[in-house]
Amino acid sequence: MRFLIVSFDGLRPDLVAPDLTPNLCRLQAYGITLSNHRTVYPSETRSAFPSFVTGSTTSRHGMVGNKYVDRSVTPSRYIDTADEVLLRKLDLESGGRLMSTQTLGEILASDGRSLAVLATNSPGTTRFFHHKAEDFRQVRLSGHFRGACTPDDLLAEAEELLGPLLPDPPSTEPDKAxxxxxxxxxxxxxxxxxxPDVTVLSYGEPDITSHFHGTGAEATRSIIAHCDRQFGRVLDWWEAEGRAEGVQVIAISDHGHITGQTQVSVVDSLRRAGYRPGTAPALDVDVVVVPGQVGALYLADPSDERVARIVATITGEPWCGPVFTQAKNETEGIAPGSLGKHLVFIDHSRAPDVSFSFRANDSIDPFGLVGGTFYEDNLCLGVHGGLHPKELAALGIIAGSAFPAAGSVSTTPSGICDFAPTILHLLRIAQPGSMTGRVLTEIVEPRHKAAPEIRSEAFDVGLGRFRQVLRRVHVGPSTYIESGTAEG
Ligand SMILES: [Zn+2]
Structure with missing residues (x-):
């Protein structure tokens, strides 16, 4: 049995439809659609794909955001995980502890099996899919970035046959080539x-085009259709050859997108409140505001009192959504008004002192899609990173001989952490204890297993007029985050 995972970065599952994505719909007819499927928090690419390859939440693998502050060194340093050279350096420097848990590539390699990666995402995301591929002499090809490719002779062979790697187009231009x-x-x-025993074929679109043109824009719909046509070539191969060779096909995305409505500046708000904010650690900075759609605040002095003070400041702002700090008890964080970081599984040593999302709502955007939000990045129309259900919603379609209920829909909650345990289970490889995901028994063995027990829960906390609610759902041993909302 082999696996092919095809990923569409940032594809909202509610955009899958016969007119726009006929080939994803063709896969749905062969397989099972996970209609209650989610990513992790933060709903950022370089937290979600590490969760995919480790089968675990951010708290376990430690990739706490697309960017973070590394306080394990003095002075602290700002890390942008889009930089694959930096990722390699951090991994080597730390004795292989860039990620705090084993990845699918490492687990497969230790069982004598292979993971191959082909990706058009950023160089850092491409490396994350199999960050030690060169150590195992396995395949990692980028569609644009020579430095992220290994081995050299394979790249040379591919370029001779297909033409040279093309430069990454400007962000405003959909990446078709x-x-x-x-x-x-x-x-x-x-x-x-x-x-390969397992292949990841990862399209970096429609994420980039959705950021720069809008989630339902014509340019975004056009690149979704283009990626779907490329996926159609893969499905043609699967029908002709792959299926007979035992290949299981899994189509995924790492998060959705919602629409940026009102632009704000967290740095300006904090400066007005008397702080000395900056976007990277420096001597005259008392709070680092990591740029991005999910708010991450690292304080120079992270005492309980200082954390409480800055949470009191931001929860008074109209843009402030759900806020998380170090746990004080089973529910609340140390700062009044905040929930504990553990509830959203970001309690890792690299996590910020204060993690927050921008306040989102269920308004209908100009393209007729649900979901709007305050936002920070001035170049973005479509955004993600937070806890709106349409940011957390991810694509999940599984087809092949291991998944018997062809053409069906599974409404049992599932998540991006569940694929690695399910793949290892089907390959009869032991699942490491670090994995927080579960084997999707309801679709692997639907006739033999009792339906898993499902339990929902909500946590709410407030400060002054500010109130936030976090909703989660448990399925057997796994917990999924459904939404986080705030008002006041
Ligand atoms: Zn993404």
Missing amino acids: GQDWITSAFLEVVWPKYR
Whole structure:
């Protein structure tokens, strides 16, 4: 049995439809659609894909956001995980502890099996899919970034057959050529030459185009249709050859998108409140505001009193959504008005002192899609990172001989952490204890297993007029975050 995971970065599952994505719909007819499927918090690419490869939440793998402050060194340093050279350096410097848990690539390699990666995402995201591929002499190909590719002779062979890697287009221009190149590289080079046990084919779109043009914009719909056509080439191969060779196909996305409505500046708000904020650690900075759609505040003095003071400041702002700090008890954080970080599984040593989302709502955007929010980045129209259900919603479709209920829909809650345990289970490889995801028994063995027990819960806390509510759902041993809302 082999696995092919095809990822569409930032694709909202409610955009899957016969007119826009006929090939994803073709896969749905063969397989099972996970209709109650979610990513992790924060709903950022370089937290979600580490969760995919480790089968665990942010609190376990330690990739607490696309960017974070590393306080394990003096002076503290700002880390942008889009930089794959930096990721490699951090991993080597730490004796292989860039991620705090084992990844799918490492687990497969220790069992004598292979993981191959082909991706058009950022160089850092591409590395995250198999960050030690070179150590195991396995395949990691980027559609744009030579430095993220290994081994060299495979890249040379692919370029000779398919043409040279093309530069990453400007962010405002949908990336069509990159998707074509990696699809061809899989079909014409990697599969015929290596027949990997597990392959990740990751389209970096529609995420970039959705950021710069809007989630339902014509340009975004056009690149979704383009990625779907490339996926159609993969499905043609699967029907002709892959399926008979035992390949299971899993289509995923890492998060959704909602629409940025009102732009704010957290740095300006904090400066007005008397802080000395900055976007990277420096001597004259008392709070680092990590740029991005999920708020991360690292204080120079993270005492309980200082954390409480800054939470009191931000919860008085109209843009402030759910807020999390170090746990004080089973529910609350140390700062009044905040919930404990553990409830959203970000309690790792790299996590910020204060993590917050921008306040979101269920308004209908100009494209007819649900979900709007305050936002910070001045270039973005579509955004993600927070706890709106449409940011957390992710694509999940599974098809192949291991999943018997063809053409069906599973409404049992599931998440991005569940794929690695399910793949290992089907390959009969032991699942490490670090994994927080679960084997999707309801679709692997639907006739033999009792339906898993499902239990919902809500946590609410307030400060003055500010109130926030976090909703979660448990399925067996796993917990999924459904939403976080705030008002006041
Ligand atoms: Zn993403």
